[in-house]
Amino acid sequence: MSLNTHVYQIYIAASPEQVWAAITDSEWTRRYFHTTSFVEPPQRGKAYRTVRADGRPAIDGVIEEMQPPLAESPGRFVQTWHILYDAALEQEPPGRVEWTVENAGEGLTRVRLVHGGLGQSRLTWQNVKDGWVWILDSMKTLLETGNPLPRVRDYEGVVDAARS
Amino acid sequence: MPSVEQGTEVFRALADPTRRALLDRLFSHDGQTLNELCQNFPEMTRFGVMKHLSVLAEADLVLTARQGRTKRHYLNPVPIEQVANRWISKYAARFTSALVALDDQVIAGSETEESRRPESA
Numbered sequence: 001m002s003l004n005t006h007v008y009q010i011y012i013a014a015s016p017e018q019v020w021a022a023i024t025d026s027e028w029t030r031r032y033f034h035t036t037s038f039v040e041p042p043q044r045g046k047a048y049r050t051v052r053a054d055g056r057p058a059i060d061g062v063i064e065e066m067q068p069p070l071a072e073s074p075g076r077f078v079q080t081w082h083i084l085y086d087a088a089l090e091q092e093p094p095g096r097v098e099w100t101v102e103n104a105g106e107g108l109t110r111v112r113l114v115h116g117g118l119g120q121s122r123l124t125w126q127n128v129k130d131g132w133v134w135i136l137d138s139m140k141t142l143l144e145t146g147n148p149l150p151r152v153r154d155y156e157g158v159v160d161a162a163r164s
Numbered sequence: 165m166p167s168v169e170q171g172t173e174v175f176r177a178l179a180d181p182t183r184r185a186l187l188d189r190l191f192s193h194d195g196q197t198l199n200e201l202c203q204n205f206p207e208m209t210r211f212g213v214m215k216h217l218s219v220l221a222e223a224d225l226v227l228t229a230r231q232g233r234t235k236r237h238y239l240n241p242v243p244i245e246q247v248a249n250r251w252i253s254k255y256a257a258r259f260t261s262a263l264v265a266l267d268d269q270v271i272a273g274s275e276t277e278e279s280r281r282p283e284s285a
Contacts (some may be wrong), residue, residue: 005195007227007238114229133245 004119006129010136011108014143016069019101019109022139023077024066030149032138034058042066048079057084061094075101081115083124092121111136171250174243177223182208183216189223190239197234 012019022028027036035053042048044066050058062079071077082094095117104110112134118125138149177183182205189204190196202213217237220226227238 003194005229005236005238007229007240008242009224009227009240010242011224112227130241133241136242137245137249 005116005127006118006125006132008113008136009112010140011104012140012143013107014109015107016075016101016103016109018143019111019139020068020075020077022143023099023101028142032142033135042077042079049084051135052085060084064096065098069101069103070116075099077101083127086127089121089124089127092124093117095121095124098124111139155162168185169248170257172175173223174225177219182253183220186213186216186220187239190226190237194238195236197236201237 013023014022022032024038024042026041030037030053033050036050037053039049039051040046042063044063047060047062049060050138052058059081061071063077063079063081065078067073067076078097079097080094081097083089083092085129095115098114098116100110100112100114102110113136115128115132118128134149142148178187184203185204189198189201190278193200198210198214198217201217202208202210205213221228224243227240229238230233230236
């Protein structure tokens with residue numbers, strides 16, 4: 001069986017370009033993604049690192065694909081995902097996060113998120129399972145209303161819950 | 165199917181016990197193939213399982229992804245979260261789960277009380 005992958009999908013009432021910016025531009029990410037931002041703007045083939053507002057490290061890895069959405073082709077942003085926000089999770093092998101951003105018509109954009117490569121990373125698998133639901137929900141709320149979801153939990157809380 | 169109508173699709177999909185059972189199977193073991201899912205429902209035809217899966221897919225509750233030649237099915241919890249959020253605000257979510265926990269404790273407590281009663285009587 002394949003307990004190595006999570007797959008999510010959400011529809012957002014925004015353009016593919018706006019959603020793409022929300023995923024790749026720190027001005028957006030810090031507003032819905034646990035305050036995290038890219039230290040340097042992400043570039044295809046380059047290493048990246050994200051940090052929280054207080055400077056603590058969050059994630060690092062490599063940007064494997066970075067193809068913005070065009071009229072007829074979906075946007076693809078693929079990053080290896082090595083967690084830095086928790087000591088135990090940091091020890092597990094990195095996974096891979098793949099974003100696909102696609103025009104779904106009627107003013108909607110379909111976002112599909114695949115977090116794979118977690119076969120040897122049980123703690124991470126459990127930790128990010130519900131975390132991504134909150135992130136996607138928060139991104140949707142921010143893009144559609146201008147405000148992110150109120151902060152109800154942070155990384156530590158989620159990690160503790162996964163361990164208990 | 166998304167946006168305003170999504171709630172309707174989700175409720176329709178969840179109304180059927182077999183479809184809820186399929187979601188339960190994916191919740192405990194995400195990423196199953198059609199064959200693996202069918203093994204859990206020996207009383208149902210392969211076609212029957214496929215039909216239920218397609219209703220779940222229309223509601224966005226089940227997503228498929230190909231791994232080489234294998235097509236795997238994944239539970240997408242996002243629509244359920246959105247349906248829940250429509251009536252339960254994010255502020256209330258914690259409070260609500262605390263109440264549910266309290267309720268469970270009270271029920272557990274009263275069951276213990278009842279089991280003691282015959283001895284004391």
